Amino acid sequence: MTQDSTFGKILIIDDEKDNTEIIKDILEDVSYTTMLARSANEAKAIVAANTFDLILMDVWMPGQDGISLLSEWYSEGLSTPVVMMSGHAEPSDIVKAMKLGAVDFLKKPLHDFLPILRNIMTRKEPEKSNQQVSGIDYSLKLKEARNIFESQYLLHHLSDNDNNIAVVAEIAGLERTTLYRKLKDLGIDKK
Amino acid sequence: MTQDSTFGKILIIDDEKDNTEIIKDILEDVSYTTMLARSANEAKAIVAANTFDLILMDVWMPGQDGISLLSEWYSEGLSTPVVMMSGHAEPSDIVKAMKLGAVDFLKKPLHDFLPILRNIMTRKEPEKSNQQVSGIDYSLKLKEARNIFESQYLLHHLSDNDNNIAVVAEIAGLERTTLYRKLKDLGIDKK
DNA sequence: ATAGATTGTTGTATTTTATCAACAACTCAT
DNA sequence: ATGAGTTGTTGATAAAATACAACAATCTAT
Incomplete structure (x- = not known):
């Protein structure tokens, strides 16, 4: 995020080639660096070796599904914001993803996603630092x-x-x- | 929840008469007490005069919409769990509702919603009685x-x-x- | 300036917490 | 009924947290 002329590094996880190429092109046109993964396993290997500013991930993929991977990552303490996407998501899937910590959920085919991603990556920082615990009983040891x-x-x-x-x-x-x-x-x- | 033979008091907010009557019947068959509201304004008046164990609310209604009312209620400190429902919800609406504090989001027509509502009302209690600390970042270890x-x-x-x-x-x-x-x-x- | 009190750092002993390992008890699918 | 998997308990050990003790550094009142 601080190097040459890119605004951030984004991992796109989806097995649909057409979809990912379009997203990749759009993002790179506006100077984001992108990497692609076609499966959860591929994504895991890439995330283990790289740091991203945002992950854009499909729900339905061959092998492990996106929601499951989301759960796995966040329970392991991943701090990268993850945006889920799906063409046919049930409300229950969206609710689940949000409860697991996804920062947003987009419907495929994606329209006007750029401002959304940009906003997430921009505000990512302050939101994190606002986390406050309240209701502590300070009279206790x-x-x-x-x-x-x-x-x-x-x-x-x-x-x-x-x-x-x-x-x-x-x-x-x-x-x-x-x-x-x-x-x-x-x-x-x-x- | 402590009176006669009811397990809880539920407010159903929806302008679709058929939908609300079905839900009402199902819930009352299993001893829940229900009240109906057809609009946000009606709901506000009812909530101001009653305490509920759960609120089931449609997103699209004449006048003020459900998401807006959800935001209003939770910013005012309402503690009743609210479940949103909709027949044609966009992911963005669901995400918005969850971020505003809805505890779940159901697709209309509702199927098998009873265990979901029951679960919400069942686990609500222990959580409530212990509530001293809030704002915990549960995504952390x-x-x-x-x-x-x-x-x-x-x-x-x-x-x-x-x-x-x-x-x-x-x-x-x-x-x-x-x-x-x-x-x-x-x-x-x-x- | 000086003595006494307070603040801050660090070594070591003790206590507490957590992991590793093992196994009994229970559950569930066949 | 049986085997595999899960749940729950417990001993031994490792790791982390805390107390105890000592002393250097700093502050403050005289």
């Missing part, structure tokens, strides 16, 4: 307040994931069995 | 989110106590020198 915080963090993820310990442990970045102990220590009855 | 939490906790006490380490350590229940290390680890420059 750090450890007590921290326990409340952790309880809520974990309860949130439990309720979002059908109380699935293995999944929540993955999301939280904890070893599975640690989560069992933690829930017990925090007095959280998984049910 | 526990450790990262915790660091943000602790930073805020400590910064708050530092600014309330003239950056006095000894005092803040006492308040936080930490050993004084531990606080020096912690501030350094959290990247907090005492000044």
Whole structure:
């Protein structure tokens, strides 16, 4: 984003050649650097070796689908904004993608997507730094307040994931069995 | 939710009579209490005079649309979960609704919506009663989110106590020198 | 200037948290 | 019924956090 004359580096993930070529051309015409991936596996390898300012990803692809990859990336702590796209998305897919952390969802074929992407990449920075935790009980000692915080963090993820310990442990970045102990220590009855 | 034999009170906001009657019948068959509103204005009046466990609202209505009302309600601090519905929603509408705080988005005509609503109303409760901390960035791993939490906790006490380490350590229940290390680890420059 | 108090850094011991590993108990598909 | 997979518990060990202790550096009142 700071090099020569490009405004950002974008990864386009989609198996439809026509669609990706059009998007690629449009973006490169206005000086964005783009890379293409045709599958989730290809995308993973590229993201492991590169840093992008934005990822534009199709929902339906051969092999692993986009929503699943989105979940995987964000649970691994990926910070790159991801925009999902699809030609025939059900509301439930869109809701799911948004809940998983997608920053937007575009309908294919894409129209007027440039300002949207530009806006995301422009504001990406301030939005992140505004994240504030509120409602902290400052009358408590750090450890007590921290326990409340952790309880809520974990309860949130439990309720979002059908109380699935293995999944929540993955999301939280904890070893599975640690989560069992933690829930017990925090007095959280998984049910 | 605590009266006679109903499981919850639901407000249905939609101008399509057929649609609302069907939903109403289904919900009441399983002992939910429902009320209907045909417009945003009617809904506002009803919500001002009643408490609901869930609001089911159409996007397109005569007068003010559902998304706009959603925005208005949540910016006013409404805590009732709102589920949006629409027969012809664009992804952009769904994204907008989710970003404004809708808890889900259903496609009309509604199919199998009962478990979805039930799930929302079921998990709403534990979350509500524990609500003390908010604004947690759930996309982060526990450790990262915790660091943000602790930073805020400590910064708050530092600014309330003239950056006095000894005092803040006492308040936080930490050993004084531990606080020096912690501030350094959290990247907090005492000044 | 000086003594005493406070602030800040660091080594080490202790405690707490988390991982790794193993296995029992349970669930589910066949 | 059975095997595979998942869930839940627990011991041992590693890693991280915190307390205890010491001392240098700085500040403040006299």
